Amino acid sequence: MSFAVIQTGGKQYKVSASEIIKIERLDNEEGKTVEFKNVLFLNDDKNTEIGNPNIQGAKVEATILKNTKNKTILVFKKRRRKNSRKKYGHRQPISLIRITKIFSKDGKLISEAGPLKKLTKEIVKANKTREDQILEAKKTKIEEANKIKKTIKKVEDKKVEVSRSEKAEETRKLQEKAAKDYDEKEKKELKSKAKKIDVSKKKTTVKKKSLTTKKK
Numbered sequence: 001m002s003f004a005v006i007q008t009g010g011k012q013y014k015v016s017a018s019e020i021i022k023i024e025r026l027d028n029e030e031g032k033t034v035e036f037k038n039v040l041f042l043n044d045d046k047n048t049e050i051g052n053p054n055i056q057g058a059k060v061e062a063t064i065l066k067n068t069k070n071k072t073i074l075v076f077k078k079r080r081r082k083n084s085r086k087k088y089g090h091r092q093p094i095s096l097i098r099i100t101k102i103f104s105k106d107g108k109l110i111s112e113a114g115p116l117k118k119l120t121k122e123i124v125k126a127n128k129t130r131e132d133q134i135l136e137a138k139k140t141k142i143e144e145a146n147k148i149k150k151t152i153k154k155v156e157d158k159k160v161e162v163s164r165s166e167k168a169e170e171t172r173k174l175q176e177k178a179a180k181d182y183d184e185k186e187k188k189e190l191k192s193k194a195k196k197i198d199v200s201k202k203k204t205t206v207k208k209k210s211l212t213t214k215k216k
Contacts, residue, residue, distance in 0.1 A: 002111045004102050005041035006060050012040065015060060015099045018113035025093035028064055034097065036060040042102070044110050057105035062097040070094045 003016040009024025028034055039058040042049040049055050069091035077086040102110045117123070 002042075002044050002102060004039055004043070004058070004060050004110075006036040007038040007040060008036055015062075015102075017099055017102060017111040019099050020065065021097060021099070022070070022094045023097060024095070025067060026064060026095045026097075030064050030067055032064055033100070034062050034064060036062065042104060042110065044104070049105065055105050057103075057107065059103050060099060061101040061103075062099045064095055064097055066096040068094060068096065 001016060003014055005012055005014050007013075011024065013021055013023065015021060026034060037054070037059045039055045039060060040051045040053060042055060042058055049058070051058075070093075072089045072091050074087065074089055078084065098113065098116065100113045102112075104110055
């Protein structure tokens with residue numbers, strides 16, 4: 001999108017075709033075309049031009065829509081310990097302009113505004129309703145996305161719970177198996193110990209019999 005940076009009233013404005021902006025009050029009447037030759041920067045879809053400080057030959061055309069005043073700015077002055085207070089308002093005079101054409105330094109037309117649409121109450125109302133509908137559609141999309149996220153999260157949580165329960169069951173089975181193996185090992189050890197004790201007892205009894213003497 002092509003645009004330009006112009007200077008007017010000691011301020012710089014970034015403007016593009018068919019854009020309505022507020023600038024410092026101009027001396028021209030409403031409905032007349034105005035040319036701004038203090039162009040500082042130009043940007044086409046392909047090329048850019050930078051002024052030093054201005055671009056010689058480049059200009060921007062605009063039409064004055066309305067000469068009016070800006071919003072009221074309240075000014076309050078007070079002097080301490082002097083019982084001096086002063087309050088007044090100020091409304092800066094401004095001009096509403098619509099950018100129509102942007103020309104390069106060679107006089108080539110970079111961009112041009114389309115026909116100005118007449119604003120009526122019906123058009124304003126229709127635009128407002130359309131904006132409200134767009135906002136409602138965005139809200140419904142966001143709500144649906146949040147619902148989908150919640151359902152996905154629930155499914156993932158269920159999967160995690162199932163995997164946890166499966167892991168717990170596997171660990172329980174492994175613990176039971178380890179306990180059974182340990183019990184069997186202990187039983188085997190106890191049996192082997194008991195066999196050893198029986199063998200040692202038999203040996204002791206045999207030795208005692210061999211030591212007995214016959215009566216005279």
